[in-house]
Amino acid sequence: MTQPASAYFIEERHDPNETHTLSVLVQNEPGVLARVIGLFSGRGYNIESLTVSETEAQKHVSRITIVTTGTPMVIQQIKNQLDRMVPVYRVVDQTLTGRSIERELAMVKLRGVGDARVESLRLAEAFRARVIDASTESFVFEITGGPTKINQFIELMRPLGLVEVVRTGVAAITRGPEGM
Amino acid sequence: MTETKSHDANQMTGAAMIVRALIDHGVEHLFGYPGGSVLPIYDEIFQQDQLQHILVRHEQGAGHAAEGYARSTGKPGVVLVTSGPGATNMVTPLADALMDSIPLVCITGQVPTHLIGNDAFQECDTVGITRPCTKHNWLVRDIKDLARVLHEAFYVATSGRPGPVVVDVPKDVQFAVGTYHPPRRTDVHISYTPQVKGDPVAIRKAVSMLAGAKRPVIYSGGGVVNSGDEACRLLRELVEVTDFPITSTLMGLGAYPASGKNWLGMLGMHGTYEANMTMHDCDVMLCIGARFDDRITGRTDAFSPNSKKIHIDIDPSSINKNIRVDVPIIGDVANVLGDILTVFKAEAKKPDIKPWWQQVATWRARNSLAYKKNSELIMPQYAIQRLYEATRGRDTYITTEVGQHQMWAAQFYGFEQPHRWMTSGGLGTMGYGLPAALGVQVAHRDSLVIDIAGDASVQMTMQEMATAVQYELPIKIFILNNQYMGMVRQWQQLLHGNRLSHSYTEAMPDFVKLAEAYGGVGMQVIKPGDLDGAIAEMIKVKKPVLFDCRVASLENCFPMIPSGKAHNEMLLPSEATDEATAAAFAGGKALV
Numbered sequence: 001m002t003q004p005a006s007a008y009f010i011e012e013r014h015d016p017n018e019t020h021t022l023s024v025l026v027q028n029e030p031g032v033l034a035r036v037i038g039l040f041s042g043r044g045y046n047i048e049s050l051t052v053s054e055t056e057a058q059k060h061v062s063r064i065t066i067v068t069t070g071t072p073m074v075i076q077q078i079k080n081q082l083d084r085m086v087p088v089y090r091v092v093d094q095t096l097t098g099r100s101i102e103r104e105l106a107m108v109k110l111r112g113v114g115d116a117r118v119e120s121l122r123l124a125e126a127f128r129a130r131v132i133d134a135s136t137e138s139f140v141f142e143i144t145g146g147p148t149k150i151n152q153f154i155e156l157m158r159p160l161g162l163v164e165v166v167r168t169g170v171a172a173i174t175r176g177p178e179g180m
Numbered sequence: 181m182t183e184t185k186s187h188d189a190n191q192m193t194g195a196a197m198i199v200r201a202l203i204d205h206g207v208e209h210l211f212g213y214p215g216g217s218v219l220p221i222y223d224e225i226f227q228q229d230q231l232q233h234i235l236v237r238h239e240q241g242a243g244h245a246a247e248g249y250a251r252s253t254g255k256p257g258v259v260l261v262t263s264g265p266g267a268t269n270m271v272t273p274l275a276d277a278l279m280d281s282i283p284l285v286c287i288t289g290q291v292p293t294h295l296i297g298n299d300a301f302q303e304c305d306t307v308g309i310t311r312p313c314t315k316h317n318w319l320v321r322d323i324k325d326l327a328r329v330l331h332e333a334f335y336v337a338t339s340g341r342p343g344p345v346v347v348d349v350p351k352d353v354q355f356a357v358g359t360y361h362p363p364r365r366t367d368v369h370i371s372y373t374p375q376v377k378g379d380p381v382a383i384r385k386a387v388s389m390l391a392g393a394k395r396p397v398i399y400s401g402g403g404v405v406n407s408g409d410e411a412c413r414l415l416r417e418l419v420e421v422t423d424f425p426i427t428s429t430l431m432g433l434g435a436y437p438a439s440g441k442n443w444l445g446m447l448g449m450h451g452t453y454e455a456n457m458t459m460h461d462c463d464v465m466l467c468i469g470a471r472f473d474d475r476i477t478g479r480t481d482a483f484s485p486n487s488k489k490i491h492i493d494i495d496p497s498s499i500n501k502n503i504r505v506d507v508p509i510i511g512d513v514a515n516v517l518g519d520i521l522t523v524f525k526a527e528a529k530k531p532d533i534k535p536w537w538q539q540v541a542t543w544r545a546r547n548s549l550a551y552k553k554n555s556e557l558i559m560p561q562y563a564i565q566r567l568y569e570a571t572r573g574r575d576t577y578i579t580t581e582v583g584q585h586q587m588w589a590a591q592f593y594g595f596e597q598p599h600r601w602m603t604s605g606g607l608g609t610m611g612y613g614l615p616a617a618l619g620v621q622v623a624h625r626d627s628l629v630i631d632i633a634g635d636a637s638v639q640m641t642m643q644e645m646a647t648a649v650q651y652e653l654p655i656k657i658f659i660l661n662n663q664y665m666g667m668v669r670q671w672q673q674l675l676h677g678n679r680l681s682h683s684y685t686e687a688m689p690d691f692v693k694l695a696e697a698y699g700g701v702g703m704q705v706i707k708p709g710d711l712d713g714a715i716a717e718m719i720k721v722k723k724p725v726l727f728d729c730r731v732a733s734l735e736n737c738f739p740m741i742p743s744g745k746a747h748n749e750m751l752l753p754s755e756a757t758d759e760a761t762a763a764a765f766a767g768g769k770a771l772v
Contacts, residue, residue: 030319
């Protein structure tokens with residue numbers, strides 16, 4: 001039996017999901033991150049990645065970069081909900097600007113000896129990953145780049161003795177002379 | 181410390197600062213309940229007489245009283261409660277105020293800073309718990325921040341879309357001495373600057389759509405009331421200038437007078453047939469300070485399918501949340517309506533909508549609020565009608581609890597002015613009405629304040645009768661007593677095969693004796709013929725009254741849009757035969 005629609009059970013609009021990167025400038029007061037995260041969990045939005053750090057210490061301003069997915073209507077709603085929060089100065093949809101640079105840093109640990117070890121070094125070089133720790137049976141690589149590049153690197157490392165990965169999440173900035 | 185400094189009038193303890201700040205913000209009354217973590221503040225309250233403190237019997241009562249106070253005055257309501265259970269008992273009123281955009285400033289005590297996080301006695305993470313149910317909240321760890329935060333709190337609660345805020349003050353900060361400064365312009369929160377003025381391009385576009393409309397409707401909401409008296413005046417002027425039909429949400433009743441000739445009645449799930457059909461068939465919809473709530477829209481994909489929609493709201497997140505609109509205008513209602521009227525009067529003329537009004541007249545003729553009269557039993561609708569007749573023309577304020585009685589009050593009581601109607605719309609809080617009536621009566625000592633209640637709801641906050649007696653607040657609790665949780669029973673009957681699971685109140689208190697036990701007046705009416713006389717007597721009594729009005733117990737609230745149906749699929753009382761009802765509600769069980 002088909003259920004009729006009600007706003008409580010809003011019919012899945014079959015708009016395709018999009019991934020957007022949002023930059024959020026906030027007043028760095030206690031609990032501000034909890035507020036932002038609480039908004040996402042409370043309203044059922046997705047967080048793919050989230051990075052936050054104080055960027056202007058004197059003005060107590062922090063910048064949060066959030067990668068989220070949703071239909072265009074949900075993405076718009078997320079931006080509006082963020083924008084109306086009291087400690088939020090501004091929200092910029094980096095994906096909509098179409099001119100954003102996105103970078104992420106990952107540290108990738110490998111364990112292995114012999115050919116796999118040599119192969120991992122060769123691949124690291126091709127990806128411009130640096131060795132930041134080494135022992136006779138392990139490496140830790142540091143790699144920066146867009147999420148796709150990092151995903152690709154990790155996949156290549158997997159058969160070569162991948163132990164663990166840590167990623168910072170995406171940081172994004174707009175090209176050109178203007179700030180946010 | 182130097183001699184001059186110790187005599188500085190602005191040097192004071194945190195507790196004194198709180199009292200001083202409230203006075204500086206024009207607060208005359210606060211609602212609260214003392215406890216360990218707010219004793220320093222209560223000590224300051226004791227030693228002054230500018231602020232009157234109203235002692236409630238449960239913190240939830242304080243919260244709803246402050247909501248009633250705020251809603252009836254347009255000023256923020258102020259609450260003072262202690263840490264731990266005091267704060268958690270405030271959660272319901274805070275959530276209620278957030279949903280209905282009511283400005284509240286709630287000050288909570290907190291354990292001393294060095295004990296925070298230690299699971300101290302009566303400790304809870306107040307800012308954590310209240311974060312999702314406030315517009316904003318603060319934990320003040322340093323006396324140096326206290327004055328600024330208090331002033332910010334009033335700014336945030338009252339500006340933009342109003343809402344509740346919490347200021348959590350640890351006990352050691354209340355004792356600490358610091359420098360107070362009075363409110364100043366810079367105490368606005370620097371990152372919070374809501375947009376008040378509407379975009380002129382959008383306004384021009386809206387005016388041309390209005391002027392070109394053939395089947396227009398104005399759909400107004402609580403935002404008009406919140407914006408203030410000027411917004412309500414402008415709304416009335418706009419209706420006058422355009423001659424458009426107007427309907428309103430539950431929260432917006434009174435912004436346009438119920439006696440106005442363009443009034444269609446309330447819309448939505450229990451709105452009138454004419455209001456919902458007008459919404460469904462219109463070609464231009466002007467939504468003013470309302471948010472396309474699910475109780476309004478019904479089935480979203482069949483909501484007003486052929487109209488262009490203009491939406492005025494101060495909160496950008498209300499735009500395109502449930503319903504996609506064509507012309508969003510972000511701004512304060514009074515400001516935007518002022519601009520719309522100026523442009524309309526200068527550049528447009530009122531469209532000819534005579535055929536549309538003829539169509540509306542045919543819908544009106546369906547008389548969707550009709551009910552079967554009964555000479556033996558008091559029909560609940562009849563009780564509201566008689567109450568309305570007895571109190572119209574008086575200086576009356578109405579609050580309600582939540583359920584069937586609330587919908588009947590909205591349908592049958594005519595509101596002529598804004599700020600006269602206090603109800604829990606968004607959260608639907610049973611137990612709201614009695615304490616809210618207290619708050620209203622505190623603000624309007626000489627007015628007639630009536631809580632139209634249900635027998636189940638009213639028992640949720642009945643303890644506040646003691647508060648009413650203590651402060652000689654002659655509130656009238658008009659209970660439509662059908663001995664059921666009427667709306668629950670109605671849904672069980674319509675959707676759950678009439679299995680009335682736990683919706684019958686088996687042990688009903690004797691409301692007359694209960695009133696007397698509290699020191700109030702109890703009355704009971706069973707026969708329709710006795711109703712008018714009893715209502716007149718109730719109004720005359722200068723004491724709190726519990727009025728036990730026994731009504732037909734199985735009456736249902738119609739008309740009704742079943743959940744998940746469209747506006748033009750309303751079930752009218754005359755058509756609500758068992759078969760029609762069963763068909764209308766088929767498959768809707770899972771919906772709210």
